[in-house]
Amino acid sequence: MFPEPKEGKTRRVGFLLLPGFSMNSFTFAMEPLRVASKVAREPLYDCPVFSLDGKNVEASNGLRLEVQGDLASASAPENIILCGGHNISGFDTSDFMPWLRSIGRQGKVIGALYTASYYLAKAGLADKTKCAVHWEYLSAFKETFPEIDTSNELFEVSAKGFTCVGGTAGLDMMLNFISDLHGFELARMVADQFVHERIRDRREFQYFGLSARYSIQDQRLLRVIQIMEDHLEEPLSLEELSKIAGSSRRQLERMFSKQFNKSPARYYSELRLYRSRQLIMQTKMRIIEVALACGYNSSAHFSRCYRNFFGCTPLSERKLPSQTQKL
Template identity: 45%
Template structure:
C-alpha cells in the first residue's frame, strides 16, 4: 500500500484496560487492526498499551493472561482508553478503577468499552446521556434492574456517540476499530485492513449484534419471523397462541405447522424456551429474587417456574444461582492462589 498523507502525524495513543475474565477474542480483534494500520501505512499511526489495575497479569476468561505494560497510576498520557470486559463484570467494580476512569473523562480522554466493559463505564457514571451497547446477554438484565435510567442501551453491534465508543463481544471490536480508523485516518486504509483480515465487509452502526431469525430462514417465512419477534418483545406478559396467530394474520393451525416445519417444535414450546433462557440470564446477571425473575419472564406461579426451569435445564433456579456463586468463588480462589512448583 502506498504511504498516504495523514492529517495528524502524531500517533494516536490508546490504552486497553483489562479486568479479570475479559474476553480474549474481543481484546485481540480490537488491537490487531491498529497493528495492521501501522504496517500498511508504513508509519506509526497508533501506539497502544495494556493496562491493569495494579500492573499485574490478568487472566482472560479462557485462562490466558497478557502481561500489562503498566498500571492505572502510571498509564501516562492517553488519547483514548478502552475497557475490556468479559464474564462476571460486576465483580470488577473496584472503586479505584472507577475513580480513574472518571479522572480520564475529566481530562477529555475519549472512552470506550469492549464486550461487557460498558458496564464499568456506566457504573462510573460516564454514560449518562449517551447511547451505548453491550453484549446481548447483558441487555435484558440491565433493563430489568433499571440501574442506568439516563443511558440508552441498544442492540447494535457497536455505538459511536460523540466521545464514547462501545461494542459487543466476539469479533465486533474489529468492525468498531475499522470504523474508527476510517474516521480518524483513512477510509481506504480501513478497507485494506478489512481485506487483509479476510473480513467479508466492514459492518457499520446499523448492524445488529444477534443474528436475526430471518437470516436463518431467509425471506420466505415472514410470518414466522414476525411471530418470534412478537414473542421476544412480550416476555413479561406472554401472548396467547391465538393472539400471536391473529397479530401476524394466520390461523393457529397454520402457525403450528410453520413452527413444526422450520423450527421443529411447537410455538408454545419455542416461547417457553425463550422465557426460560431470559430467566437464566437474569438469575446469573442480577440480584433479583427468584420470584421477581419468574414474574419478569411471565411466570405467575413460582412453583410452576421452578418446575419448568428444572425440566429444561436439569436443575432448579435456586440450584442454578448457588452453583454459579460457588463457581465464581472457586475461580477467584484459584486466581488468588500463587503458582507452586508442584502444580501440574
C-alpha cells in the first residue's frame, strides 16, 4: 500500500490524531510499523504524530499524547493516517476539511482508522465502491453517505488509500501491508511480537455470524433474524416472517420465546429501537427522519416507544454525553 520512499529505505507514515481519537485503534496501527523496524534492524518506517493545532491531544480514554506538529507539519509525510474517535462531529473542521482535500489533490496515500472514514467521505475522498466502517457506526454512515458502498470487512484498500474499522483490525491491516512490502516472514515475526497467532485477511468480517453470536443452530430462526436486521426501515409482519421461516406464527413465537424469552414482535421492536439510538447519537438527522429510517410512521409514536424502552426521549438522549462503550 505504502509507495516506495523518495529517498532511502525509510517510509514516512504520519498519524493525524483527531480530538477524542481511539487509543486502541491508533496503537494497533502504529506499533506494527515500529516493531517491523525493530525486528528488521533497520529504519523501515518513521511514524511522526500530529494534531490539528500542534497541541497535545486527548484520546477517548482520557490520556493525552504528545505530538510533533500541526496540520502544516502533517503535510510533509507521503502517507497520512487519520485516527478518529467516537465524537464524529464534536470539533471544528473549518481548517481540517480544506487541508484534507488539499492532501488528496497532492496524491498522497490517505488512510482512515475507526470513524475517520466519515471525514474522507465528507471531503469527497472516500472510495465509493468500498469503504470499511466500524459496525457501530455503519447505520449512521449509510444514512449520511448513501452513495458510498460500505463494507463489513476489516479494511479496504484502493488506489487512493485505505479505510479500516479500527481496533485489532489495524494490526492485521498493517501486518498485511508489511507482508506485501517486505515479505511474509517479517510480517510473521512482527505478529509473534504481539503474540498474534494468525494474520487475518481483510475479507474477514468484523463480528461473529448470527449462529455464533447467539449460539443458535436452528436455520429457520437464523433466517428470520437476518431478515429482521435487513428490514428495519420497512418492518415485515409476523405472518410474512412466519412464511419465510416455513412455520406457523405460533411456532415462530415458541422459537423466540425459547431462545430469547421474548416474542418475535418484541425482539423486532428492540432491534429497531437500538438502530434508532445509533442514528440519534451519531448523526444530525431530524427525529422524524430517524423514526422513518427505523420503521415508525410518526415521530410521536417513535418518541413514546423510545422513552418506554430507554427511559428518555430521543431529543433528550441526543443532549446527553454518550454512554456507549468505545474502543
